[in-house]
Amino acid sequence: MPTSIEKHRKLLGAPVGLGAALTLAVGLAVFAGAGGAAGAAAPVSTSPPTVAGSPQEGQTLTGDKGQWGGSPTAYIYAWTRCTKTGGSCANISGATATTYKLAASDVGHSLRFKVEAKNADGGTFDSSVPTNVIVAATPGPSNTSPPTITGTPQEGQKLTGHRGGWSGNSIHYEYYWTRCDKDGGSCANISSARDNTTYTLAAADAGNTVRFKVDGSNAGGTTSASSTPTAVITSSVKPPATGCPTGTGGMQIASVGSPARLLIDGQQANPNVVRRGAQQVTLRYHVSACGGRPVQGALVY
Numbered sequence: 609m610p611t612s613i614e615k616h617r618k619l620l621g622a623p624v625g626l627g628a629a630l631t632l633a634v635g636l637a638v639f640a641g642a643g644g645a646a647g648a649a650a651p652v653s654t655s656p657p658t659v660a661g662s663p664q665e666g667q668t669l670t671g672d673k674g675q676w677g678g679s680p681t682a683y684i685y686a687w688t689r690c691t692k693t694g695g696s697c698a699n700i701s702g703a704t705a706t707t708y709k710l711a712a713s714d715v716g717h718s719l720r721f722k723v724e725a726k727n728a729d730g731g732t733f734d735s736s737v738p739t740n741v742i743v744a745a746t747p748g749p750s751n752t753s754p755p756t757i758t759g760t761p762q763e764g765q766k767l768t769g770h771r772g773g774w775s776g777n778s779i780h781y782e783y784y785w786t787r788c789d790k791d792g793g794s795c796a797n798i799s800s801a802r803d804n805t806t807y808t809l810a811a812a813d814a815g816n817t818v819r820f821k822v823d824g825s826n827a828g829g830t831t832s833a834s835s836t837p838t839a840v841i842t843s844s845v846k847p848p849a850t851g852c853p854t855g856t857g858g859m860q861i862a863s864v865g866s867p868a869r870l871l872i873d874g875q876q877a878n879p880n881v882v883r884r885g886a887q888q889v890t891l892r893y894h895v896s897a898c899g900g901r902p903v904q905g906a907l908v909y
Contacts, residue, residue: 650730651678657723657736664827665745668709671721674734680725688720689713694738697722714742748829749776755820755835763844766808769820772833776826784821792817792837813841852898859898861905868897870906 655675661667673683687703690696697720700708708719718738724731752773759767771781785801788794798818801807807818817837824831851868853859864870874894882889895906 648729649678651676651680651725651727651732653677653723653725653732653734656734657721659719659721659736659739663710663719663740663742665710665712665715665742668707669719669721669739671706671708671723671736673706673723673725674736676725676732678725678727678729678732680727682726684724684726684731686722686724688722688735690718690720690738692716692718692741694718694720697735710742712744715744717742746826746828747776749774749779749824749826749831751822751824751831751833754833755822757818757820757835757838761809761818761838761840762842763809763811763814766806767818767820767838769805769807769822769835771805771822771824772835774824776824776828778826779824780826782823782825784823786819786821786834787813788817788819788837790815790817790840792819795819795821795834797821809841811843814843816841850898852901856901858902858904861903864897864903870895870897870903872908873900 653674654677657674658672659669660672661669663669669687671685671687673685685704685706687700687708688697689700690698699722700719710719718741720738721736722733723735724733726732752775755772756770757767758770759765761767767785769783769785771783774781783803783805785798785804785807786795787798788796798807807820809818817840819834819837821832821834824833849867851865853863872893873896876892878890878892879886893908895903895908897903
């Protein structure tokens, strides 16, 4: 018969052995579950989203989703409007694309580009750093008084264009001369007169009108303004050929050409009376042309 000590050992042995087996089984189950959980994970951002573009009203920003681990299968985008320092951000209604055009309501704020990467195990958010504070759009140039033209509207004459009055910041000007019909319509740029404030009228301009056009540009856009049309351009008036040199007074025979005519309008003889037996007679002639101007060097036969 077992002693009381042996009975105690048997009683203790059975529960202790069973408990150990149960503890081992539970432990294996826990570790097996933990191993399964370790193999499933939501995406992880390895490089945050970024924003490119000018932080100015009217400009378009472009967001890049950044880099992600965990094999995302889908991305959801949102643009958020924040304080100047990038805090207290709120989603902008309807701004769920990778691009966003800045509006007047964004002025004075900063923006972030927010991305949610998703896979079968969940989703993870990350955002770009805030943009610089959005500034108001630069207004385009405004023409306050139209360009004007000075000069004679005649072939061969030079016209001068004046750009008129403009308001706006950092304006760059470009100049054009345009040839129009006699009423000032159907104008086309004159290619040879690009970016010049002066223009010499050509034969092709005769019978037409001309305008001076100015484009003023800055970061806010481009504005065009044109002068009123000139009077109809007339052909050049060429004086009829006279064969006479310019100026007044005497002329050398070499400077006189056709159709000018030489005129003998005076004669002197020495002696005045030629008598029989005279050994020498000298005759002098006065030759003129072009309205009585004396001609020197003419030969009289």
